[in-house]
Amino acid sequence: MRQIDCAHLLTGAGxxxxxTIEIEDDRIHSLRSFTGASKPRLLAMPALVNAHDHGRAVRTSSIGASGKPLETWLPHLALFPAVDPYLAAAVSLGNGALGGAGIVMMHYTRVQGFTDLPAEVAEVARAARDVGVRVGFAVSMKDRNPVGYGPPELLLNALPKEARDEIVSRFVRSTPAPRDQIKLVEDVAAAAESPDFTVQYGPNGVQWCSDVLLQAIAEASALSGRRVHMHLLETRYQRGYLDQLYDGDVVKFLDRIGLLSPRLSLAHCVWTRPDELELLAARGVTIVTNSSSNLRLRSGVAPAARMFGCGCRVALGVDGSALDEDDDMLRELRLTHLLHVGSGFSPKANENDVLSAAAATGRLSVTNSAEGGIIEAGAPADLLLLDYDALDDDHLRDDLDPANLVFARATARHISELIVAGRAVVRDHRVLGIDLEAARREVVLRMRAGQPAMASLSAALPHLDRAIREQMEGQFSCT
Structure with missing residues (x-):
């Protein structure tokens, strides 16, 4: 049994x-008071949940994608060469652990492709075990709109021939039938699923999935109980395109086919309307807001305060695009609070709302279990310990609200330890289960070696950027 003396606990309920937190095996055995002062002073809070991510090992600004709207940013991701899936996942999950995320949702929209997908995902699961974090893994599913929105021919015909040929070879290919995509998810689950690695259906988004595929996913989820993780209404152009396609009622369409349920998580929802949020709340859907990513990709500011206000289940994610591209969940927590607290004396989203979103609500969407996200006897021993002496380095008063200090200044540099299932995952800014620096060096070396093969794509992308911008602004922009 391990005992941890803490000056302060943010329990999730006060x-x-x-x-003193007593941990036995993978559970919190008990909490008991002590007298005197703990040295060093520690603040304990539930391990944070990154409820939407994609498992990228290298920052996207390293390939020149920074500052682009989502629609032109996405094709630039193809400039990342494929690398060993174990190394890529280990680096991504290790970086996240250093930022405080003990539970991570990985929407796997970029396959490395050296082997079949079930074997690849088994390697991702092995990396998760070695790092020591819990993972929800959503298998990418799509069957329309390989570039832009709508039939690709109009956009492709706007490109010079050489650029067109390059883009077609990179992005336009046949996709498996819906039943085969459903079967692939089950094959992945058979190869990789475990109590701490939960496989889910991962439709990329309504704009990338046909009605037939979405309905097949809804039916499969209802039969199996398997969760679904999907993007929805991330950008103004997606709003405009889907309004044209579904007469302004895309959320009601998803409800009609049975996709809206407590098994569904939706990333972003930046451009949802109030009536749509009411419907999502009524159906028990989890919305994952990604404040930094939405800002970095010019998607806008999600109506998170309205989401909280109408009773939506809200979780937090960094989406591989944290504010400083460093996977810092504590900074994400603070940014989300500042963006949505509102003005004046009546906060629209208070600290408890945001902490609950970051620690408790996302657990169900990632692990398919609502257990945890709170520090109490019997709960999973998933804890984030902060160095309170470093956090309160001025130490002028002894009566400060520790939660207020967390929301004022906490970042990853204040993390003393991350514990998941009773196991120390990070201690003193080092991932214990893997040699993260060696893995990162290897990934970067392999990606550097693959850059010459990207020259033709790099030359074609400016033409594609221009064509996508003209399509989006000309056909799908909304206000």
Whole structure:
């Protein structure tokens, strides 16, 4: 049994001071008060949940994608050469652990492709075990709109021939039938699923999935109980395109086919309307808001305060695009609070709302279990310990609200330890289960070696950027 003396606990149901956390195996055995002062002073809070991510090992600004709207940013991701899936996942999950994320949703929209997908995902699961984090894994599913929105021919015909041929070879290919995509998810689950690695259906988004595929996923999820993780209404152009396609009622369409349920998580929802949020709340859908990513990709600011206000289940994600591209979940927590607290004396989203979103709500969407996200006897021992002496380095008063300090200044540099299932995953800014620096060096070396093969794609992308911009602004922009 391990005992941890903490000056402060943010339990998820309030603040407690001078508490000893007793951990036995993978559970919190008990909490008990102690007298005197703990040295060093520690603040414990539930391990944070990155409820939407894609498992990228290298920052996208390294390939020149920074500052682009989503629609032109996405094709640039093809400039990342394929690398060993174990190494890529280990680096991504290790970086996330250093940022405080003990539970991670990985929407696997970029396959490395050295082997069949079930074997590849088994390697991702092995990396998750070695790092020591819990993972939800959504298998990418799509069958329309390989470039832009709508039939690709109009966009492709706007490109010079050489650029067109390059884009077609990279992005336009046949896709498996819906039943085969459903079967692939089950094959992946058979190869990789475990209590700490939950496989889900991962339709990329309504704009990338046919009605037939979405309905097949809804039916399969209802039969199996397997969760679904999907993007929805991330950008103004997606709103405009889907309004044209579904007469302004895309959320009602998803409801009609049975996709809206407590098994569904939707990433972003930046451009949802109030009536749509009411419907999502009524159906028990989880919305994952990604504040930094939405800002970096010019998608806008999600109506998170309205989501909280109408009773939506809200979780937080960094989407591989944290504010400083460093996977810092503590900074994401603070940014989300500042963006949505509102003005004046009546906060629209308070600290408890945001902490609950970051620690508790996302657990169900990632692990398919609502257990945890709170520090109490019997709960999973998933804890984030902060160095409170470093956080309160001025130490002018002893009566400060520790939650207020967390929301004022906490970042990854204040993390003393991350514990998942009773196991120390990060301690003193080092991932214990893997040699993260060696893995990162190897990934970067392999990606550098693959850059010469990307020259033709790099030359074609400016033409594609221009054509996509003209299509989006000319056909799908909404206000």
């Amino acid at each position: 603040v407690q001071n001078n508490q």
